[in-house]
Structures are given as structure tokens and as C-alpha cells.
Amino acid sequence: MAETKRCIQCGAVLPEDAAFCPHCTATQVARQVQAVPRRRSWRRIVLLAAGALAALAVGGWALWGWEKPAAQETVLPTVTAANAYDRQCQTYYEGADGTLYWVFAAFSPAGSDGENCPNGYRSQLIAAGEESWGPLTLYAYDAVTGKNAREAFAPLVEDWQVTASAQEGDACRIVMEDADYSAGGAMYAREHIATSLCGRNEITWTLHMRNGDTVTLTQVEEYGERPAVDYRWENEDMTTPTALQALLDRAAEETEPEDVVTVYLPAVTYDQPLHVRRDMNLIGDDTVIAGGLVVEPLACGDDKEVCVNVRAVTFAGDGGVGLQVMGPTWVRGFRFTGWDVAAQALDGGWICSQENTYDSNGVALELDSGSAMMCGSNMNNSRFLRNGVAIRVKRLPVEWMTLELYDCSFYGNTVDLDDPQGLVVRR
Structure with a gap:
């Protein structure tokens, strides 16, 4: 009797011809990794190459740290332009x-599951005149155990840098040398800024x-301008x-996913x-929302930031929840008053x-969200005055696990921070 095919990541039972797992989305084809050129003898290079191919032949279980699945034939993928980006952004080093x-x-x-993985290509559409911020991150893992090995690998490094060069358009800017994504x-990490002109x-x-x-590792990013409606x-x-x-429902139906939709309120x-x-x-x-605003879960796209931006609105209520979000939401220049819960973030x-x-x-x-997408983990220049609880932290997205408060002020609250897990950092 043929053995049952199982996912090489989560172990779920799969059809025999499955190329990916519908449960955890993991590909069922082993990933190729490019070896770094080093000054070694040819004998040592051959041995390393043989070892790498052997690891790939058993489904990559040692490299990725997964439990070895039931024995099955593994077919190595043909290298194409689509996956060449991922080969160039990762390597082995002994x-x-x-x-x-x-x-x-x-x-x-x-990732959304807290696991890190190589990413050699990214594309994004950005609204004209706006900037997109994002991290650049580098990782070191033990290739055999699959465990994070940055503490062991970092002492082997004398110096490092990350640069951006424009092949078309403008070069994106790399900033914030103190960017910390160690959590x-x-x-290593840096922040970088791009516009639609970066090409x-x-x-x-x-x-x-x-x-x-x-x-040397390389990644590629491509940018373009988002249409505006x-x-x-x-x-x-x-x-x-x-x-x-x-109108809000009509805007959701008649616009394309890549469109920048802006509603100017009276x-x-x-x-x-x-x-x-x-x-x-x-x-x-001078718009007032007195009945509450709910941001429903948002469809995520790889080519654009997905979020709701709300600006210059007063939330004045008489109990209930003022702003409830299940999608990433930026709020700027508001006054919230009179709510049982003024602003609440739930999963997503x-x-x-x-x-x-x-x-x-x-x-x-x-804040009661275990996952989010494309929003920063900081609060800036906000004032918390005469509330029962200023900030209550139940859960934070696994991507960050800390909340940083920059230049926020507190006055007259019964409790400034309800943070039993100690996830908030005040600056």
C-alpha cells in the first residue's frame, strides 16, 4: 500500500499530486539554496555541495528544522527567473x-506565523507623492537544527552593510541605523523608504x-504608481x-484593488x-462620528500597502465602541471622547x-490582536486624558510583541497602562 503523503511542514494529509499544502500554504517542493564562493580546496567544496544536495534530496527537513516526513521521492525544481530571486537572497556558510x-x-x-523565511523579490504600488516605509532584515540559522543562530554567527562577521541601487528610476533611501527587529x-536590520518613482x-x-x-546577498524591489479615485x-x-x-459600499464594489480610494467627508x-x-x-x-466606525477585514495584496487612513475626524460618543478595526488602520488628528472603548483593535x-x-x-x-499586516508597532504624540484606562494591552501581533510609545502624554487617568505582560515600551 502506498504511503500517505503528508505536508513537509505541518504534517497534514495531502493528495498525492499536491504542490502546496492548503492548511499552512507551504510548498511541497524542496527549495534550492546557492552556496557562497569561498577560498576552500576543491575537495572541501565538493563535499559541501554533496552534503547540500543530500539535504535537498530528503525534502529539506534538516535545513528547515522540520521533522522528517515519511519517505517520498523529491523532484528538484527547474530554476527559472521567478525563483532566481530567492536563490540570490540566501546562502550557506560554514x-x-x-x-x-x-x-x-x-x-x-x-511571517504571520512568527516564522522567518527568505524573500528575494517585492513589488508595490505607491500613491503619487507618498512614501512607503519598510524593514530590510537579515537572518542566520543553523542549517542542521533549523534554529536561529545569530548569536553564534555574528562574531564571525567583521563588518556589514546594506545598500540600494536604482536599476530604473530613483534609488530608495536606507535610514534608521538603529532599526531593531531582534524581537x-x-x-541585522535597516529601515528603507521608497516612492512610486523608485522603479x-x-x-x-x-x-x-x-x-x-x-x-553577498541580493534582493530586488519594483515600484509603480497607484491609480487614484x-x-x-x-x-x-x-x-x-x-x-x-x-457610497462606501459602492466605492468598494466599483474600484479596482490597486486603486487609491479617498473619500472627502463633509x-x-x-x-x-x-x-x-x-x-x-x-x-x-469638521466631521463628527457619533455612531461608531467599523473597519472590516481587508483583502491583502502583495503589490500595495493595505490599510485605512482616517484623518481630521472627531469621535464623540455616548457609550459603546468608537472605532473598531479588523484591518490595519492609521488614525491621525482625532479627538475621542465619551466612549466605553474609544478605539479597539481585534484580530487582523x-x-x-x-x-x-x-x-x-x-x-x-x-489592543487585542494577535496578527496584523503592514502597520508600525509604535504610537506617536498622542494624549491620554481623564480616561478610566488609557491603554489596555491584551495581545499584540506576533511580528512585534512590543508596543513603543513615542512622546505620548498621560494625565488624570485611573490607570495609564493595563499591561500585565509588560509589552509596552515608553520613550
Whole structure:
């Protein structure tokens, strides 16, 4: 009887011809990794190459640290332009003591499951005149055990740098030399900024090893401009909550996923709940939300940032939840007052609070999200005044596991921080 085929990552039972796992999305084809050129004897190079091919032949279980699955034939993939990016952003490196390290670069501190993996290519559409910030991260793992080995590998490195060069358009900027993604397992990290004018960029990591070796890894990013679709109160009916909700629903249906959708709100008080069902900008003008706003889960795309931006709106309530988000949401220039919970992030959602005032609420900001996408883990220049609880932290996205408060002020709250796990850092 033929053996049951199981996922090489999670162990789920799969069809015999499955190329990926529908449970954890892991590919069922072993990944190829490019060996770094070093000054070794030909005999040693041949032995290392043989060892690497042997590891691939058993499904990559030793390299990735997975439990070895039931014996099955593994077919190595043909290298194409599509996966050549991933080959160029990772390599093996053997230390003097014989330890084999797996070194790779990525564009994020960790995946949604908290695991890190190589990423050699990224594309994104950015609205004209806007900037996109993102991390560049580098990792070192023990190739045999699959465990993070940055503490053992870092002493082998004399110096390192990461640079960006434009192959088309402008070069993206690499900034913030103190970028720290160690909580996500990164050994080295930088922040970088791109615009729609950056075109195609090559990111190059260079490690100068203490023994004289040089390790080079490359990644590629491509940028373009997102089309813009505007809805203005001068041209659209937004006079009542019903009319505005109809417009928000229509905007979600008639626009393309890559469009930048902006709704310019009038000086109206909306006393009924409103729901946002796609990423968009909501820009107020003496606008008051009194019935609450819900950001539904957002469809995520690889080529653009997915979030809701709300600016210059007052949330004035009489109990209930003012802003409830299940998708990444940026709020800037608000005043929240009179809510049982002024702003609440649930799974899939995150609230990035900048320059807001939370005054006289039961709970000003409640964070209860184990996962989020494409939002930063910091709160800037917000004021928490006369609330029952200023910030209550139940869970934070696994990508960060810390919340950093920059230049936030607290006055007259019964409790400033309800943070039993100690996940908040005040700066």
C-alpha cells in the first residue's frame, strides 16, 4: 500500500499530486539554496555541495528544522527567473568549527506565523507623492537544527552593510541605523523608504567575515504608481449615515484593488454605525462620528500597502465602541471622547495612533490582536486624558510583541497602562 503523503511542514494529509499544502500554504517542493564562493580546496567544496544536495534530496527537513516526513521521492525544481530571486537572497556558510549556517535576507521581521523565511523579490504600488516605509532584515540559522543562530554567527562577521541601487528610476533611501527587529529574530536590520518613482531597485547585503571571506546577498524591489479615485462631498451625497454607507459600499464594489480610494467627508455628524470594507482614505472637515466606525477585514495584496487612513475626524460618543478595526488602520488628528472603548483593535487589525487626543473614555485604546499586516508597532504624540484606562494591552501581533510609545502624554487617568505582560515600551 502506498504511503500517505503528508505536508513537509505541518504534517497534514495531502493528495498525492499536491504542490502546496492548503492548511499552512507551504510548498511541497524542496527549495534550492546557492552556496557562497569561498577560498576552500576543491575537495572541501565538493563535499559541501554533496552534503547540500543530500539535504535537498530528503525534502529539506534538516535545513528547515522540520521533522522528517515519511519517505517520498523529491523532484528538484527547474530554476527559472521567478525563483532566481530567492536563490540570490540566501546562502550557506560554514564556520571554522564545521557549523553550517543558513544566511538569508527578507523584507519583513517575521511571517504571520512568527516564522522567518527568505524573500528575494517585492513589488508595490505607491500613491503619487507618498512614501512607503519598510524593514530590510537579515537572518542566520543553523542549517542542521533549523534554529536561529545569530548569536553564534555574528562574531564571525567583521563588518556589514546594506545598500540600494536604482536599476530604473530613483534609488530608495536606507535610514534608521538603529532599526531593531531582534524581537522578530533578525540579526541585522535597516529601515528603507521608497516612492512610486523608485522603479526597480537592487538591495545588496555585504558581510565582511573576520577570516577574509565576503558574503553577498541580493534582493530586488519594483515600484509603480497607484491609480487614484476620489469621492468628494461636493459631488456625492454624504449628508446622512445611510447615504455615506451607500457610497462606501459602492466605492468598494466599483474600484479596482490597486486603486487609491479617498473619500472627502463633509461637516456632518454621523449618528449611526458606519462600516468600511476596503482600504481607503477618509479625510474629514469638521466631521463628527457619533455612531461608531467599523473597519472590516481587508483583502491583502502583495503589490500595495493595505490599510485605512482616517484623518481630521472627531469621535464623540455616548457609550459603546468608537472605532473598531479588523484591518490595519492609521488614525491621525482625532479627538475621542465619551466612549466605553474609544478605539479597539481585534484580530487582523491594528491601530497606529498619531497626534490624537483620548479624553474621558472608559478605555481609550484597547489592543487585542494577535496578527496584523503592514502597520508600525509604535504610537506617536498622542494624549491620554481623564480616561478610566488609557491603554489596555491584551495581545499584540506576533511580528512585534512590543508596543513603543513615542512622546505620548498621560494625565488624570485611573490607570495609564493595563499591561500585565509588560509589552509596552515608553520613550
